[in-house]
Amino acid sequence: MLVPSSLEEALAGLATHPAATLLAGGTDLLVEVNEGHRRFAWPDGDTDVIALTRVPELSTWTFDPEARTVTVGAAVTWAEIEREPLRSMLPALAEAARTVGSPQIRNAGTVGGNLATCSPAGDGLPVFAALGAQIQLVGLSGRRTLPVGEFMMGVKRTALEPGEMIESITLELLDGWQGYSKVGVRNAMVIATASACLATDVASRSLRLALGSVAPTIIRCPVAEAYGTESVDWSAGTVAAQVARRFGEIAAETSRPIDDHRSTAAYRRHAVAVMATRLLQRAFPGADG
Ligand SMILES: Cc1cc2nc3c(=O)[nH]c(=O)nc-3n(C[C@H](O)[C@H](O)[C@H](O)COP(=O)(O)OP(=O)(O)OC[C@H]3O[C@@H](n4cnc5c(N)ncnc54)[C@H](O)[C@@H]3O)c2cc1C
Numbered sequence: 001m002l003v004p005s006s007l008e009e010a011l012a013g014l015a016t017h018p019a020a021t022l023l024a025g026g027t028d029l030l031v032e033v034n035e036g037h038r039r040f041a042w043p044d045g046d047t048d049v050i051a052l053t054r055v056p057e058l059s060t061w062t063f064d065p066e067a068r069t070v071t072v073g074a075a076v077t078w079a080e081i082e083r084e085p086l087r088s089m090l091p092a093l094a095e096a097a098r099t100v101g102s103p104q105i106r107n108a109g110t111v112g113g114n115l116a117t118c119s120p121a122g123d124g125l126p127v128f129a130a131l132g133a134q135i136q137l138v139g140l141s142g143r144r145t146l147p148v149g150e151f152m153m154g155v156k157r158t159a160l161e162p163g164e165m166i167e168s169i170t171l172e173l174l175d176g177w178q179g180y181s182k183v184g185v186r187n188a189m190v191i192a193t194a195s196a197c198l199a200t201d202v203a204s205r206s207l208r209l210a211l212g213s214v215a216p217t218i219i220r221c222p223v224a225e226a227y228g229t230e231s232v233d234w235s236a237g238t239v240a241a242q243v244a245r246r247f248g249e250i251a252a253e254t255s256r257p258i259d260d261h262r263s264t265a266a267y268r269r270h271a272v273a274v275m276a277t278r279l280l281q282r283a284f285p286g287a288d289g
Helices: 007-016 029-034 078-082 091-097 103-108 111-117 125-130 222-231 241-254 265-283
Strands: 021-023 049-051 061-064 069-073 134-139 142-147 152-154 164-172 178-183 194-201 206-212
Touching: 007 049, 007 134, 007 164, 078 091, 078 103, 078 111, 091 125, 091 178, 091 194, 111 125, 111 164, 125 178, 125 194, 125 206, 178 265, 194 265, 206 222, 206 241, 206 265, 222 241, 241 265
Parallel strands: 021 049
Antiparallel strands: 061 069, 069 164, 134 142, 134 164, 178 194, 194 206
């Protein structure tokens, strides 16, 4: 196993061992190893794994006041996202972070690991989609940036090429309420049966809604977004009850859930309608016009 202490060293490791597996917090990877879905030549195969947790460039975040963006390193943990000042800058991501596993999982698990695993139930992904995240990738052939919608290609399928890693995730700071909602079989330590993130931007008077666990990958809801944008009262900060309900119905119509061991498609669709309705009502809490 390689344990680089700089991004340069990590990239040199990737250049020599492009097929190596990247290890961040290990909270997804080690489950796969334990379940026999991934195999390594541990402990003698010292080139199979590149650990990223000691690469400072990946474990930090930066704020660009001019662009009004935050760029979060791939190895930033969920525990850090939960803390100030990121909690206030990225409230929906912090809300999602609080639902990831347990404190132990959040101390080890990273945003980059969540994104690279690309499970439709990953809690960070709907927030990244709603905030229009830009994903910076770095590897053997240099750097490139992809919108998160192009990075996520399907169930556990991403645009990552061999010899490439996620360097960071850039998120726009919006001027308005944003929140995350997740339904599962219990209140904690649970994988999402369905999830939703709503982000509002008062400056551009726009809404963004993204759904998790109801399609092969995260989906945005452009029809619901356009309906909500036109129908809420931006000046008063209110939404009529029937508008919020219709917003939820449109979101549910956009979802493409399936029956599986966690739930039924019908329940997931219902959950989407309820979550989207409530998120819109939380965003526009004024008196119902
Ligand atoms: C008990 C338990 C509960 C959990 N609960 C939740 C939950 O509620 N919600 C949720 O979303 N997830 C949950 N998870 C899954 C996991 O904790 C998260 O997905 C976490 O964010 C993964 O991050 P990690 O750093 O541990 O990734 P790792 O396990 O280190 O890596 C995961 C994958 O990403 C790749 N990878 C890591 N870093 C990079 C990088 N920089 N570039 C490219 N590829 C990279 C690895 O090679 C691997 O394929 C849970 C896991 C456990 C064990």
